[in-house]
Amino acid sequence: MIRFLLVVTCCSLILVPKPSAAQSEDSLVIRRIADEILRNGTAYENLRFLCKQVGPRLSGSAGAERAVQETARMMREAGADTVMLQPCLVPHWVRGDGEAAYVYGTDGGRRAIRAVALGNSVGTSKKGVRGKVVEVRDFAELDRLGKAGVEGRIVFFNHAMDPTMLQTFRAYGQAGAYRGNGPSMAAKYGAVGVVIRSLASNIDDYPHTGSTRYNDSFPQLPAVAVSTREAERLSADLRAGVIRELWFRTTAEMLPDAPSYNVIGEIRGSEFPDEVITVGGHLDSWDLGEGAHDDGTGCVQSIEVLRVMKALGIRPKRTIRAVMFMNEENGLRGGLAYAEAAKEDGRKHVFALESDAGGFTPRGFGFSGSPAQFQKFMGWRGLFQPYGAGDFANGGGGADIGPLRPLGTALAGFVPDSQRYFDVHHASSDVFEAVSPRELNLGAVVMAGLVYLVSQHGL
Amino acid sequence: MIRFLLVVTCCSLILVPKPSAAQSEDSLVIRRIADEILRNGTAYENLRFLCKQVGPRLSGSAGAERAVQETARMMREAGADTVMLQPCLVPHWVRGDGEAAYVYGTDGGRRAIRAVALGNSVGTSKKGVRGKVVEVRDFAELDRLGKAGVEGRIVFFNHAMDPTMLQTFRAYGQAGAYRGNGPSMAAKYGAVGVVIRSLASNIDDYPHTGSTRYNDSFPQLPAVAVSTREAERLSADLRAGVIRELWFRTTAEMLPDAPSYNVIGEIRGSEFPDEVITVGGHLDSWDLGEGAHDDGTGCVQSIEVLRVMKALGIRPKRTIRAVMFMNEENGLRGGLAYAEAAKEDGRKHVFALESDAGGFTPRGFGFSGSPAQFQKFMGWRGLFQPYGAGDFANGGGGADIGPLRPLGTALAGFVPDSQRYFDVHHASSDVFEAVSPRELNLGAVVMAGLVYLVSQHGL
Numbered sequence: 001m002i003r004f005l006l007v008v009t010c011c012s013l014i015l016v017p018k019p020s021a022a023q024s025e026d027s028l029v030i031r032r033i034a035d036e037i038l039r040n041g042t043a044y045e046n047l048r049f050l051c052k053q054v055g056p057r058l059s060g061s062a063g064a065e066r067a068v069q070e071t072a073r074m075m076r077e078a079g080a081d082t083v084m085l086q087p088c089l090v091p092h093w094v095r096g097d098g099e100a101a102y103v104y105g106t107d108g109g110r111r112a113i114r115a116v117a118l119g120n121s122v123g124t125s126k127k128g129v130r131g132k133v134v135e136v137r138d139f140a141e142l143d144r145l146g147k148a149g150v151e152g153r154i155v156f157f158n159h160a161m162d163p164t165m166l167q168t169f170r171a172y173g174q175a176g177a178y179r180g181n182g183p184s185m186a187a188k189y190g191a192v193g194v195v196i197r198s199l200a201s202n203i204d205d206y207p208h209t210g211s212t213r214y215n216d217s218f219p220q221l222p223a224v225a226v227s228t229r230e231a232e233r234l235s236a237d238l239r240a241g242v243i244r245e246l247w248f249r250t251t252a253e254m255l256p257d258a259p260s261y262n263v264i265g266e267i268r269g270s271e272f273p274d275e276v277i278t279v280g281g282h283l284d285s286w287d288l289g290e291g292a293h294d295d296g297t298g299c300v301q302s303i304e305v306l307r308v309m310k311a312l313g314i315r316p317k318r319t320i321r322a323v324m325f326m327n328e329e330n331g332l333r334g335g336l337a338y339a340e341a342a343k344e345d346g347r348k349h350v351f352a353l354e355s356d357a358g359g360f361t362p363r364g365f366g367f368s369g370s371p372a373q374f375q376k377f378m379g380w381r382g383l384f385q386p387y388g389a390g391d392f393a394n395g396g397g398g399a400d401i402g403p404l405r406p407l408g409t410a411l412a413g414f415v416p417d418s419q420r421y422f423d424v425h426h427a428s429s430d431v432f433e434a435v436s437p438r439e440l441n442l443g444a445v446v447m448a449g450l451v452y453l454v455s456q457h458g459l
Numbered sequence: 460m461i462r463f464l465l466v467v468t469c470c471s472l473i474l475v476p477k478p479s480a481a482q483s484e485d486s487l488v489i490r491r492i493a494d495e496i497l498r499n500g501t502a503y504e505n506l507r508f509l510c511k512q513v514g515p516r517l518s519g520s521a522g523a524e525r526a527v528q529e530t531a532r533m534m535r536e537a538g539a540d541t542v543m544l545q546p547c548l549v550p551h552w553v554r555g556d557g558e559a560a561y562v563y564g565t566d567g568g569r570r571a572i573r574a575v576a577l578g579n580s581v582g583t584s585k586k587g588v589r590g591k592v593v594e595v596r597d598f599a600e601l602d603r604l605g606k607a608g609v610e611g612r613i614v615f616f617n618h619a620m621d622p623t624m625l626q627t628f629r630a631y632g633q634a635g636a637y638r639g640n641g642p643s644m645a646a647k648y649g650a651v652g653v654v655i656r657s658l659a660s661n662i663d664d665y666p667h668t669g670s671t672r673y674n675d676s677f678p679q680l681p682a683v684a685v686s687t688r689e690a691e692r693l694s695a696d697l698r699a700g701v702i703r704e705l706w707f708r709t710t711a712e713m714l715p716d717a718p719s720y721n722v723i724g725e726i727r728g729s730e731f732p733d734e735v736i737t738v739g740g741h742l743d744s745w746d747l748g749e750g751a752h753d754d755g756t757g758c759v760q761s762i763e764v765l766r767v768m769k770a771l772g773i774r775p776k777r778t779i780r781a782v783m784f785m786n787e788e789n790g791l792r793g794g795l796a797y798a799e800a801a802k803e804d805g806r807k808h809v810f811a812l813e814s815d816a817g818g819f820t821p822r823g824f825g826f827s828g829s830p831a832q833f834q835k836f837m838g839w840r841g842l843f844q845p846y847g848a849g850d851f852a853n854g855g856g857g858a859d860i861g862p863l864r865p866l867g868t869a870l871a872g873f874v875p876d877s878q879r880y881f882d883v884h885h886a887s888s889d890v891f892e893a894v895s896p897r898e899l900n901l902g903a904v905v906m907a908g909l910v911y912l913v914s915q916h917g918l
Binding site: 034 | 898
């Protein structure tokens with residue numbers, strides 16, 4: 001387009017309720033925060049480092065250990081008064097030498113397919129598992145087949161994320177049951193292995209990993225994910241009756257727990273140092289890809305919150321902590337250790353904000369607190385509408401900060417646009433290049449804005 | 460992330476004003492539109508074809524001609540009652556054999572740089588142009604240098620898009636003056652050539668083209684764009700005093716006007732066939748890249764509006780036309796021809812909607828009409844909030860539909876999120892892969908929703 005004036009006019013006239021006089025100063029501070037981050041932000045370069053120099057950082061891996069050291073450095077560079085490592089023991093699952101899988105056709109031929117072991121899953125024997133394939137769309141279909149239809153076979157859970165759900169997290173939540181419980185549900189009926197359709201919102205060739213959870217009542221089955229396109233092809237070939245068997249081998253195993261850390265960077269509050277605000281993301285990532293949107297972006301945005309306060313000379317009344325939580329993906333040990341320490345430290349943990357839904361363009365925040373706190377939160381909404389982040393909702397938080405809620409901490413989750421997240425989530429396509437610098441920075445702007453407001457006005 | 464429940468809750472509870480009873484049925488129709496497009500939409504596959512099979516389609520090119528035929532086919536497949544080609548004569552600018560450019564250092568060496576001729580610009584002689592480089596940030600700086608500082612030199616306009624403008628179209632509008640008027644302003648002081656910093660919101664290696672406009676009072680200078688990263692490097696090297704001269708050669712030329720067409724697909728209104736609603740994008744694109752976001756997405760979304768009506772058996776009361784406008788990029792002849800014909804056809808052109816700001820996640824619409832029409836438009840806002848498109852603003856439209864305004868046609872511009880648009884706009888990076896299928900589809904959903912409302916309720 002070349003003639004943009006009409007569009008420009010429209011963009012600049014988004015109707016926003018006039019802020020009260022009391023909010024005018026806050027609005028100016030948030031504007032300064034935005035200008036500083038959009039001009040001089042370091043989140044994108046920090047993310048580049050985390051993705052390209054550190055890379056994947058599954059709990060217990062060398063990458064995770066290096067990420068601890070490097071984000072501690074980034075926090076010092078951002079100007080944190082104190083940077084500390086908070087120990088926690090984490091599960092140490094490894095993929096091993098990788099996976100191999102073949103589809104054997106009724107014509108005697110075989111076709112290699114890409115498959116990735118689900119996180120926390122057991123490996124197969126060296127021989128792998130081989131069997132006829134039975135496809136089901138959901139657990140009800142599995143139950144109808146029962147032992148007679150499942151025993152000795154490989155169950156293929158082909159449950160697609162519902163494309164009509166406008167918020168992709170809802171569709172993910174629904175389809176997630178097959179990754180989480182599918183292996184044990186199939187084991188219940190005597191299956192020998194499980195293949196799931198990746199939890200992905202698009203059709204492409206990347207398999208997506210992610211945690212599965214074994215139910216102790218049943219044998220632990222090896223389980224792999226295939227890409228959505230492969231799932232469609234397998235399904236079509238099964239319908240056409242041209243698949244004889246499927247074979248796969250995985251080399252995954254769960255090693256003993258490993259020592260690791262949350263990384264905490266703190267700016268001490270000038271008036272109420274014992275009231276603590278936490279802003280964080282999780283530092284661990286799956287071993288495929290670079291953990292860019294999940295959750296490198298949440299980490300570097302949280303560091304940016306510290307940096308912008310220091311760069312602008314803002315002295316927050318309450319203590320602000322950026323926290324890189326370890327082990328969100330397959331254990332949550334970091335979040336649990338953080339809450340445990342918070343319970344003991346004699347400080348009041350007033351508020352925690354997590355960014356773990358990707359580094360996409362901001363839409364708003366979800367909030368969990370008392371009705372009075374929620375009302376205060378809603379009163380700030382107009383300050384965020386100019387930044388496209390006016391969707392303020394009741395209910396929200398994040399996995400890592402969830403354990404703080406029983407301490408009375410109010411929680412919020414940063415809500416970016418959700419449409420692209422599950423294209424890359426847990427797949428080797430979750431790389432630095434999938435992140436837009438402006439979208440990332442705008443997320444940091446509204447996160448810093450909300451943290452600033454709580455730091456000045458409490459909750 | 461694995462534990463999404465808190466985030467999910469937040470997403471599903473976005474606060475939306477309760478629609479009136481009268482709006483409930485509209486809301487259900489829009490929901491059906493959304494379900495159909497999100498499940499069975501063809502916009503993404505049509506876009507793939509337009510980008511990968513047709514490719515770039517600058518006015519007058521073979522690609523543009525093929526795009527006319529192919530989108531006419533797509534409209535027939537979408538179920539349009541009538542598909543017609545509306546003739547127009549278009550400027551026919553060609554890049555020729557491409558560009559070459561070197562920076563000559565004070566050390567005697569030279570370095571090749573990527574440069575692309577600006578659209579509509581003249582070519583250099585075969586020898587190219589060579590001269591010392593003078594860098595300016597803006598026209599004021601150019602004026603201060605005057606003839607003494609500019610004559611015989613190459614002027615380098617290094618004006619960056621302002622990163623602090625939240626709506627990138629505003630920053631583009633401001634910086635656009637250097638691409639549009641820079642060559643003539645430099646010619647005024649006797650420059651021999653012009654280099655501009657690409658109008659881009661990110662720092663990368665892609666030069667972005669786009670129209671320049673010569674002022675008849677001054678000689679027509681050849682002009683090229685360099686990438687933002689190259690602009691930063693040139694600037695640093697000039698400050699360091701290590702650049703002796705710059706040379707570039709372009710082979711662009713303006714050929715005689717060529718015959719071309721707008722493509723119009725129509726569904727005849729069941730009650731008011733002589734009241735016409737137009738929904739469109741522009742079919743031409745710059746010759747770099749594939750014209751994916753600019754404006755393949757607007758075209759395939761408009762075709763999708765027709766398709767979803769037919770697929771759902773909706774019989775609109777008013778006539779709906781999807782229009783692929785030709786020559787938005789360097790002449791607007793299609794938009795002018797369309798309005799000219801509308802003036803003569805004896806029908807009432809009640810409303811026109813354009814999508815020409817990229818196929819990104821929807822934010823809302825800008826609207827230009829009478830106060831009463833604007834009020835009616837604003838009354839529909841709540842219907843679009845669940846789709847993330849509740850930013851309804853006064854003022855909006857699009858380049859191609861602008862000429863309809865004098866006929867009394869109310870106009871609207873679809874407003875997607877603007878953060879990524881100028882990363883790829885007019886560059887070879889504007890390719891199919893830069894488009895998210897869900898974002899594209901959601902845009903089509905809200906466009907179809909608004910067209911549906913006007914088709915049923917008028918304006």
